[in-house]
Amino acid sequence: MSKLQSLQEKINYDKTFDCVQCGYCLPACPTYETMERETHSPRGRINLVKMVAEGKASIDDLEKPIEKCLGCMACTTVCPTNVQYGQILEGAKEVIEDHQVKSTSRKKMEDFLFGSFFPSGKWMDTLGSLTWFYQKSGLQTFANLLRLTKAAPLHLDKFEKVIPKQPSPKERAKRTKRYIRTRPARAKVAFFTGCVMDSVFFQTNQNTIELLLRWGFEVVLPEEQTCCGALHAHSGKVHDSIHLAKRNIEAFEEEEVDYIINNAGGCGARMVEYDHLFEEGTSWHKRAEQFVSKMKDISEVLVEVDHVYFNKLIDKTVTYQPSCHMTNVQKVLSPPLQLMKKVPGLTLKELDRPDFCCGSAGIYNIINYEDSMDILDVKMRDVCNAESETVVTTNPGCLLQMKLGIEREGVNHTMDAEHLVDLLLEADPQQR
Amino acid sequence: MSNWMEDLREVIPGNQIMTEIADRYSYSFDASFGEYLPDAAVQAKTKQEVVHIVKIANQFNIPIYPRGQGTCLSGGPLPVHGGIVLDLSQWPEQIELNADDLTVKVSPSVLTDRINEEAEKHGLMYAPDPSSAHVATIGGNLAENSGGPRGLKYGVTKDFVLGLELVTPEGEVIRTGGQTIKNVTGFDLTKLIVGSEGTLGVITEATLKLMPKPPSVQTVMVEFENVRTAGEAISRTLTSGILPSKMEFMDKACIQAVEKFQPSGLPVDAEAIVIIELDGHPETLKLETVLIENIMEEIGASNVSIPATSEEAAKIWHARKQVSPAIAKIKPTKVSEDATVPRSKIPDMMDRLNEIKEKYQVEVVVFGHAGDGNLHPNILCDKRDQEEMIRVEKAVEEIFQAAINLGGTLSGEHGIGTMKAPFMEQELGAVGLEMMKRIKDSWDPNRIMNPGKIFPEKGQKLVLRNE
Ligand SMILES: Cc1cc2nc3c(=O)[nH]c(=O)nc-3n(C[C@H](O)[C@H](O)[C@H](O)COP(=O)(O)OP(=O)(O)OC[C@H]3O[C@@H](n4cnc5c(N)ncnc54)[C@H](O)[C@@H]3O)c2cc1C
Ligand code: SF4
Ligand code: SF4
Numbered sequence: 059m060s061k062l063q064s065l066q067e068k069i070n071y072d073k074t075f076d077c078v079q080c081g082y083c084l085p086a087c088p089t090y091e092t093m094e095r096e097t098h099s100p101r102g103r104i105n106l107v108k109m110v111a112e113g114k115a116s117i118d119d120l121e122k123p124i125e126k127c128l129g130c131m132a133c134t135t136v137c138p139t140n141v142q143y144g145q146i147l148e149g150a151k152e153v154i155e156d157h158q159v160k161s162t163s164r165k166k167m168e169d170f171l172f173g174s175f176f177p178s179g180k181w182m183d184t185l186g187s188l189t190w191f192y193q194k195s196g197l198q199t200f201a202n203l204l205r206l207t208k209a210a211p212l213h214l215d216k217f218e219k220v221i222p223k224q225p226s227p228k229e230r231a232k233r234t235k236r237y238i239r240t241r242p243a244r245a246k247v248a249f250f251t252g253c254v255m256d257s258v259f260f261q262t263n264q265n266t267i268e269l270l271l272r273w274g275f276e277v278v279l280p281e282e283q284t285c286c287g288a289l290h291a292h293s294g295k296v297h298d299s300i301h302l303a304k305r306n307i308e309a310f311e312e313e314e315v316d317y318i319i320n321n322a323g324g325c326g327a328r329m330v331e332y333d334h335l336f337e338e339g340t341s342w343h344k345r346a347e348q349f350v351s352k353m354k355d356i357s358e359v360l361v362e363v364d365h366v367y368f369n370k371l372i373d374k375t376v377t378y379q380p381s382c383h384m385t386n387v388q389k390v391l392s393p394p395l396q397l398m399k400k401v402p403g404l405t406l407k408e409l410d411r412p413d414f415c416c417g418s419a420g421i422y423n424i425i426n427y428e429d430s431m432d433i434l435d436v437k438m439r440d441v442c443n444a445e446s447e448t449v450v451t452t453n454p455g456c457l458l459q460m461k462l463g464i465e466r467e468g469v470n471h472t473m474d475a476e477h478l479v480d481l482l483l484e485a486d487p488q489q490r
Numbered sequence: 491m492s493n494w495m496e497d498l499r500e501v502i503p504g505n506q507i508m509t510e511i512a513d514r515y516s517y518s519f520d521a522s523f524g525e526y527l528p529d530a531a532v533q534a535k536t537k538q539e540v541v542h543i544v545k546i547a548n549q550f551n552i553p554i555y556p557r558g559q560g561t562c563l564s565g566g567p568l569p570v571h572g573g574i575v576l577d578l579s580q581w582p583e584q585i586e587l588n589a590d591d592l593t594v595k596v597s598p599s600v601l602t603d604r605i606n607e608e609a610e611k612h613g614l615m616y617a618p619d620p621s622s623a624h625v626a627t628i629g630g631n632l633a634e635n636s637g638g639p640r641g642l643k644y645g646v647t648k649d650f651v652l653g654l655e656l657v658t659p660e661g662e663v664i665r666t667g668g669q670t671i672k673n674v675t676g677f678d679l680t681k682l683i684v685g686s687e688g689t690l691g692v693i694t695e696a697t698l699k700l701m702p703k704p705p706s707v708q709t710v711m712v713e714f715e716n717v718r719t720a721g722e723a724i725s726r727t728l729t730s731g732i733l734p735s736k737m738e739f740m741d742k743a744c745i746q747a748v749e750k751f752q753p754s755g756l757p758v759d760a761e762a763i764v765i766i767e768l769d770g771h772p773e774t775l776k777l778e779t780v781l782i783e784n785i786m787e788e789i790g791a792s793n794v795s796i797p798a799t800s801e802e803a804a805k806i807w808h809a810r811k812q813v814s815p816a817i818a819k820i821k822p823t824k825v826s827e828d829a830t831v832p833r834s835k836i837p838d839m840m841d842r843l844n845e846i847k848e849k850y851q852v853e854v855v856v857f858g859h860a861g862d863g864n865l866h867p868n869i870l871c872d873k874r875d876q877e878e879m880i881r882v883e884k885a886v887e888e889i890f891q892a893a894i895n896l897g898g899t900l901s902g903e904h905g906i907g908t909m910k911a912p913f914m915e916q917e918l919g920a921v922g923l924e925m926m927k928r929i930k931d932s933w934d935p936n937r938i939m940n941p942g943k944i945f946p947e948k949g950q951k952l953v954l955r956n957e
Pocket of ligand 2 (some may be wrong): 076077078079080081082083084100101104133136137138139140141
């Protein structure tokens with residue numbers, strides 16, 4: 059195989075032909091809107107991948123447009139010809155990542171890391187729990203994560219303010235791995251805890267377990283579970299992400315459960331596509347399909363049961379910022395809205411453009427801070443227009459980003475952001 | 491290059507001038523075929539910027555190509571001779587609606603659907619409805635004289651333009667037409683500019699006509715056992731005193747593709763269906779629906795369905811919308827034609843299409859706005875298969891020829907651009923084409939404004955392959 063041919067294969071050249079360049083994706087793409095050029099549109103990116111595959115443009119030319127893509131997949135939802143943009147994007151990232159190994163950027167990054175990041179004691183304190191996240195996620199060192207950023211300044215301090223207070227390690231340790239019911243259980247579910255959720259939003263995870271119990275489920279937390287691998291895939295580390303997928307599939311096979319529940323839109327989206335990672339007909343593919351068939355967002359299982367009522371009146375106005383990955387990949391649209399509509403006293407004001415990404419997009423807001431903030435500004439105009447007191451989300455990344463947006467707009471005295479799970483528990487659900 | 495670039499930078503902000511490879515390739519295509527690398531892509535956000543850019547292009551003899559959202563299906567915005575792609579899509583949206591006069595003044599970048607959205611707030615509508623209206627700019631619509639299903643009853647873009655502001659190829663600003671419905675002052679330059687595909691200048695503002703939004707609509711779906719009856723049914727309806735707002739046609743291949751792609755309850759056994767939409771007062775609609783039912787029964791339609799609720803009607807129209815993605819599943823490359831024939835010739839055209847399909851062994855599906863004779867024969871093929879693409883090129887040529895022979899035209903909607911330029915003389919005759927060319931040459935003496943479009947270049951042939 060010639061060099062160009064193998065590049066073509068890796069970069070999914072064939073899939074680019076599904077794009078008929080109709081432009082239907084342009085109005086849906088946040089970066090096309092804020093960066094104002096076709097280069098940063100889905101159609102432009104796909105075309106560039108094609109140009110690289112044909113040897114007309116270089117991998118370097120492709121790097122920036124791909125790095126600036128949020129991966130929000132809004133383009134795939136509107137695409138009339140069903141272009142597999144997700145796969146094209148991942149292929150491009152992998153090619154870029156492989157290409158970079160030869161560059162000096164790694165060194166630059168590590169210099170930055172060990173020179174200025176680690177010595178920042180204040181920052182490390184706040185993120186104490188995150189160390190755990192990195193271990194658990196298999197990213198192992200910050201270097202792995204941050205090498206992506208080249209030597210771009212990381213605006214980590216901006217996030218400091220919005221990270222919730224962390225529970226003590228003692229509190230964390232109190233959690234059991236199994237919640238068996240005295241009455242017969244409605245069903246048995248395994249809870250996928252996630253890395254960011256379980257470190258930064260530990261309490262929300264606890265609340266998730268509590269909700270599941272109140273809804274009558276038996277809950278187990280398989281111990282061997284690990285990071286979903288989304289961040290790895292988004293940064294071109296395909297092999298790592300496949301490895302993590304296998305570990306999770308194994309971990310969740312250990313228990314006989316009816317559903318696997320997640321409460322993070324981004325992780326859920328990754329996991330409902332685990333089967334795409336393996337070749338059809340292989341045993342891993344079969345196991346992945348099993349895994350996928352059980353995977354549900356928490357809102358999907360809660361909404362199916364109606365014998366639960368809410369005890370407490372929640373007298374406030376909320377708006378809902380759906381997670382892009384939940385909308386465009388998991389295609390879970392209405393369950394969160396249906397649940398909120400059941401909460402007594404709650405007024406739900408929907409956004410004008412709920413499907414427009416908030417700009418958090420995994421670690422996009424850390425790596426491409428300025429671009430992310432441009433997108434967040436568009437989102438916040440819509441959020442502020444809705445005149446609500448609380449922005450409800452279903453994904454940790456979005457939650458942090460919305461908190462950041464509220465902070466940036468200076469409306470933190472009148473508005474806050476919370477996870478759907480926390481809102482539901484606050485309304486004190488009880489079985490009839 | 492450096493000279494004109496420096497001059498450009500004097501007025502145009504740096505971030506609006508794009509010269510990197512990635513950016514240039516991003517403006518090298520549209521929704522048709524071919525890709526041409528421009529020297530630069532430059533964005534204009536004001537009339538003054540357009541004037542500046544055009545003057546420089548004219549002075550330095552650099553080709554310049556206006557571009558909206560690049561959804562053109564005939565190659566209109568392609569920079570075939572290098573030079574500058576002038577991107578107008580980022581011009582801040584301006585929509586000035588005057589409800590009392592039923593007019594609206596818009597900037598060129600406004601997406602067509604947005605005009606309708608604003609109009610609806612006042613109980614009005616902007617009638618032209620190309621199916622790309624949520625993506626395409628009004629500037630592109632004006633330049634291509636776009637139309638959609640509602641063209642049958644209300645007309646196309648040109649029927650809704652009252653006045654234009656244009657930057658000429660020499661960089662002068664002119665205004666044509668005005669704010670009034672009636673206007674007979676001098677030549678009708680407005681109509682000349684509409685449909686000129688960006689070859690006569692850059693449209694920087696348009697005043698458009700609005701109309702009252704009909705209070706209600708009714709959908710009717712009719713099935714036929716043969717295409718000829720469907721054709722007759724269309725003519726019969728239109729001579730019965732009823733003017734539907736839409737009459738959409740789908741052939742068997744199309745119906746089956748949709749049902750395979752996303753089962754929508756379309757009749758898979760029918761040879762053809764016609765989906766009709768009536769609009770107007772609810773009482774009138776009731777009456778007209780019965781009349782249509784009678785006509786269809788008389789003529790021998792195999793079935794007539796009348797959706798009882800708006801949801802059911804929406805389902806039918808949704809199925810119609812699925813045609814594009816559904817047929818894309820047959821083969822990846824879609825050559826979408828829009829040859830148009832007099833309504834009475836639809837069955838003949840369908841016969842010709844079948845012959846062409848057999849002769850060249852290509853996949854053809856047909857749908858379209860049958861009410862106005864605007865068919866969309868789509869050839870499904872694979873761009874990577876050179877041998878197949880040569881057959882497709884020949885088939886397309888014969889489709890054009892067939893349309894012209896039946897008294898029709900090369901293009902009902904999508905424009906001439908690069909793709910149909912080689913066939914212009916066949917339709918217009920040598921003198922007809924020459925008269926058009928003279929107009930073009932006197933408007934654009936240095937031939938910098940969107941060269942390579944409409945007028946065939948020496949020896950130019952239809953090419954759908956990338957060599
Ligand atoms: C899926 C799909 C469906 C479509 N359906 C329809 C349909 O139903 N009916 C229909 O008529 N068309 C249809 N089209 C074709 C296309 O959308 C229209 O031609 C549309 O008007 C192009 O608008 P644009 O903004 O994308 O312009 P572009 O494609 O960017 O440009 C089109 C032409 O207009 C010129 N131009 C653009 N802006 C200006 C300006 N301000 N001043 C001067 N010249 C300018 C360009 O030079 C070019 O020649 C469809 C296209 C696609 C991809
Ligand atoms: S909507 Fe789909 S086919 Fe159309 S340009 Fe975008 S990616 Fe390509
Ligand atoms: S994934 Fe989101 S940001 Fe990336 S091209 Fe698609 S719509 Fe644009």
